[in-house]
Amino acid sequence: MDKHQISVVQRQRGQRRTKRAFRRALPFVAALFLATPIAAPVSQSLAGSAHFAPPRAAAAPTKALLFNAKLHESYDALGPGAQGLRFDVFEKAMTGYLNLKQTNRLATDKQLLTVVDFDLPSTEKRLWVVDLASHQVLFHTLVAHGHNSGENQATAFSNTDASNMSSLGFYVTGREYQGKHGHSLRLAGLDEGFNTNAAARAVVMHGADYVSEEFIKANGRLGRSLGCPALPMDQYAQIIAAVNGGTCLFIHKSDAGYSSKFLDQHVAVQALTTAGPSAS
Known part of the structure; x- marks a missing residue:
C-alpha cells in the first residue's frame, strides 16, 4: 500500500x-x-x-361580567325568601326591569319586581314580589294559569282573545278597580305578539278561591283562570296594593318560543350604571 x-x-x-x-x-x-x-x-x-417585552396586564372585566356579578350579588341578598326562584329566571326578569326603567316605563317611586315562573307546576309557589330597594321578597305565593294553558303544568300560551290561555312576557301594572272578580289590578302587556292584547282580553290580577292549598289537596292542582294570574284570597289584596301603579311583572316559561326586545343586556348594563346600587 x-x-x-x-x-x-x-x-x-x-x-x-x-x-x-x-x-x-x-x-x-x-x-x-x-x-x-x-x-x-x-x-x-x-x-x-x-x-x-413587559408582561401583559390582566384583561379588565367586561361589562357583561360585571353585570352578571352585580345580579348575583342582588340575588344572594334576597336570602331564603328567594327559595325556588332560579337565578336564570331572576336574571331575565331583572334585565327586562332595567330595560323598562331605562326607557321610563316604570314608576319612579317604587322598585318592585313581580316574577311568575310557569316552569313550575301549579302545586308549587311560583310567584315572587321582590323589593329591589331593600333586597327583600315581600310575597311568595301560589298563582293560577289559564284554563287552556294546561292542567297542573302550563304548556301553551296565547295573545289571542277568548283563548283562555296565559300570556308570557313583561307587563306594567296599572290601576286598581272593582270588576267581576272584585278588587282587581289592570295589566298592560308590552311584548308584541305575546301579551299586548292583555287589556282587551281583560287579563288582570285578582283573587280566586280556587288558588289555595285546600284546592290542591282536593284536586291535585290549582284551579285555572281565563288567562289571568289569579292569586290566593288571603293575599291578593295586599299584593295588589303593593304592586299597583307602574311596577314590572314578568311571566316566564322556558322553551316556549318567547323573545323580547326588553332582554337587551346592553340597555340593562347602562341602566344599572346610571341608576346606582338601588336599582338592583
Missing part, C-alpha cells in the same frame, strides 16, 4: 471516530440545552435597541 492510500484510510478512520464521539456526546448536549432557561421574547424599540 502506498503512502497516499495509507493517508486516505487514516482519514476515514478519524472521521468514524469523530462521528462516534459526537453520537456519545449528543445526549449530554441535549440535556444541557433543555436545562438552560429560554430567554424571554425580545421586541425592538422605536430607537432600534432591543429590550425585554
Whole structure:
C-alpha cells in the first residue's frame, strides 16, 4: 500500500471516530440545552435597541361580567325568601326591569319586581314580589294559569282573545278597580305578539278561591283562570296594593318560543350604571 492510500484510510478512520464521539456526546448536549432557561421574547424599540417585552396586564372585566356579578350579588341578598326562584329566571326578569326603567316605563317611586315562573307546576309557589330597594321578597305565593294553558303544568300560551290561555312576557301594572272578580289590578302587556292584547282580553290580577292549598289537596292542582294570574284570597289584596301603579311583572316559561326586545343586556348594563346600587 502506498503512502497516499495509507493517508486516505487514516482519514476515514478519524472521521468514524469523530462521528462516534459526537453520537456519545449528543445526549449530554441535549440535556444541557433543555436545562438552560429560554430567554424571554425580545421586541425592538422605536430607537432600534432591543429590550425585554413587559408582561401583559390582566384583561379588565367586561361589562357583561360585571353585570352578571352585580345580579348575583342582588340575588344572594334576597336570602331564603328567594327559595325556588332560579337565578336564570331572576336574571331575565331583572334585565327586562332595567330595560323598562331605562326607557321610563316604570314608576319612579317604587322598585318592585313581580316574577311568575310557569316552569313550575301549579302545586308549587311560583310567584315572587321582590323589593329591589331593600333586597327583600315581600310575597311568595301560589298563582293560577289559564284554563287552556294546561292542567297542573302550563304548556301553551296565547295573545289571542277568548283563548283562555296565559300570556308570557313583561307587563306594567296599572290601576286598581272593582270588576267581576272584585278588587282587581289592570295589566298592560308590552311584548308584541305575546301579551299586548292583555287589556282587551281583560287579563288582570285578582283573587280566586280556587288558588289555595285546600284546592290542591282536593284536586291535585290549582284551579285555572281565563288567562289571568289569579292569586290566593288571603293575599291578593295586599299584593295588589303593593304592586299597583307602574311596577314590572314578568311571566316566564322556558322553551316556549318567547323573545323580547326588553332582554337587551346592553340597555340593562347602562341602566344599572346610571341608576346606582338601588336599582338592583
